[in-house]
Amino acid sequence: MSYTVFATIPVEPEHMEVAAQAVAAIVPMTRDEEGCLAFEPRRAADGSSTIMIFEEWADRDAFDFHHAQEYTKDVFARYEGWLQSEPQLVEVKPLEG
Numbered sequence: 001m002s003y004t005v006f007a008t009i010p011v012e013p014e015h016m017e018v019a020a021q022a023v024a025a026i027v028p029m030t031r032d033e034e035g036c037l038a039f040e041p042r043r044a045a046d047g048s049s050t051i052m053i054f055e056e057w058a059d060r061d062a063f064d065f066h067h068a069q070e071y072t073k074d075v076f077a078r079y080e081g082w083l084q085s086e087p088q089l090v091e092v093k094p095l096e097g
Contacts, residue, residue, distance in 0.1 A: 009051040010089045015082035016049040035062025
């Protein structure tokens with residue numbers, strides 16, 4: 001069974017554009033990782049400064065591998081000054097089963 005996470009990243013409004021660009025920059029590399037089944041960052045449609053990412057990985061090891069990559073660690077380090085509060089990562093599963 002795959003490992004699926006929904007991430008909610010609350011960004012300070014004045015940092016939203018740079019945060020969105022930073023996340024967008026790692027999308028191609030992330031999608032090329034072995035074990036990445038989906039990596040879909042989006043902005044909140046209500047205009048709030050929130051980035052949401054749907055991530056599906058082959059397994060937890062693939063997810064952990066992603067978080068060990070230098071480009072991922074770089075974005076996390078840059079987030080420190082951009083966030084309203086800590087990102088929320090919620091593991092999700094299909095409704096059926």
